[in-house]
Amino acid sequence: MEVSRADLKQELIAAGIRPSVQRLAIFEYVRQSCQHPTAEVVYEALCDELGSLSLTTVYNTLKLFVDAGLISMLTIDDTFRCFDGNRKDHAHFRCNKCGCIVDLKMKNEFVTLVEGLQGYEITDAQLYLKGLCPHCCVKK
Amino acid sequence: MEVSRADLKQELIAAGIRPSVQRLAIFEYVRQSCQHPTAEVVYEALCDELGSLSLTTVYNTLKLFVDAGLISMLTIDDTFRCFDGNRKDHAHFRCNKCGCIVDLKMKNEFVTLVEGLQGYEITDAQLYLKGLCPHCCVKK
DNA sequence: CTTTGTGCAAATTCTTTGCACCAAA
DNA sequence: TTTGGTGCAAAGAATTTGCACAAAG
Numbered sequence: 341m342e343v344s345r346a347d348l349k350q351e352l353i354a355a356g357i358r359p360s361v362q363r364l365a366i367f368e369y370v371r372q373s374c375q376h377p378t379a380e381v382v383y384e385a386l387c388d389e390l391g392s393l394s395l396t397t398v399y400n401t402l403k404l405f406v407d408a409g410l411i412s413m414l415t416i417d418d419t420f421r422c423f424d425g426n427r428k429d430h431a432h433f434r435c436n437k438c439g440c441i442v443d444l445k446m447k448n449e450f451v452t453l454v455e456g457l458q459g460y461e462i463t464d465a466q467l468y469l470k471g472l473c474p475h476c477c478v479k480k
Numbered sequence: 481m482e483v484s485r486a487d488l489k490q491e492l493i494a495a496g497i498r499p500s501v502q503r504l505a506i507f508e509y510v511r512q513s514c515q516h517p518t519a520e521v522v523y524e525a526l527c528d529e530l531g532s533l534s535l536t537t538v539y540n541t542l543k544l545f546v547d548a549g550l551i552s553m554l555t556i557d558d559t560f561r562c563f564d565g566n567r568k569d570h571a572h573f574r575c576n577k578c579g580c581i582v583d584l585k586m587k588n589e590f591v592t593l594v595e596g597l598q599g600y601e602i603t604d605a606q607l608y609l610k611g612l613c614p615h616c617c618v619k620k
Numbered sequence: 621c622t623t624t625g626t627g628c629a630a631a632t633t634c635t636t637t638g639c640a641c642c643a644a645a
Numbered sequence: 646t647t648t649g650g651t652g653c654a655a656a657g658a659a660t661t662t663g664c665a666c667a668a669a670g
Contacts, residue, residue, distance in 0.1 A: 459614030474599030
């Protein structure tokens with residue numbers, strides 16, 4: 341499952357994005373993370389490693405990746421945006437109690453569920469479920 | 481399809497919410513609107529009608545309704561929140577070009593599409609599709 | 621009277637912008 | 646040497662908070 345830095349670098353180049361040190365580090369971090377990090381979290385995590393990094397660069401870079409379709413932005417929590425490097429088709433669940441965000445596998449593609457899409461061109465889809473996660477259900 | 485003010489008032493009372501003039505007007509507006517208004521839009525629309533109304537009250541009230549499960553909040557556009565009074569199970573589409581947000585009918589419930597929900601308690605679901613609407617597809 | 625609702629102004633937070641400096645092709 | 650990237654400080658925008666006054670039970 342682990343992808344090499346060289347592969348990630350190639351992926352950036354293929355998308356027409358120059359692989360600067362910052363960009364590659366941010367790309368690697370978001371792609372390998374299972375945590376759906378916010379820009380702030382990415383920044384904190386890479387600050388030391390990179391020696392120099394600004395939050396502005398993180399914001400710029402994440403936006404660049406989203407626009408290029410390399411990662412996606414989640415708005416499942418209305419109080420912050422987070423980012424997802426998982427390229428597989430999947431849904432998201434957010435626990436109302438502990439705030440965890442987890443990936444869920446799909447039985448089928450999103451659009452199969454929707455009627456009347458004639459004439460639409462769909463480029464992105466997100467299914468957000470909210471409630472209580474198994475852990476929080478128990479001690480409810 | 482049109483619901484009377486009296487019915488909406490009863491619905492508020494049933495939810496344990498006192499039907500003040502402002503609350504009833506906001507509730508009616510969001511329920512009857514097909515436009516997925518933002519707090520700002522609700523405010524602008526009702527300012528004249530009510531004579532006195534503050535944006536704070538609109539924010540407070542919409543939050544109250546969402547928490548009571550009377551309406552839902554959409555985060556399909558990451559730059560603003562909007563609200564939806566449509567109680568039927570449906571998905572949303574947002575056009576990347578013109579910004580319109582439209583309701584889409586579902587063939588099935590959201591959860592039927594997702595695997596591994598054992599142990600989860602789902603209280604809310606949103607399916608967001610993005611791309612180009614038929615109108616913008618044509619003149620693309 | 622006592623609790624609840626409203627609304628102004630100020631504060632907060634997340635994100636973007638303008639601009640100067642730096643780095644790579 | 647020209648184009649593109651980074652990062653600081655400041656601006657911007659959406660939402661929330663604190664507090665005083667008004668209204669309803």
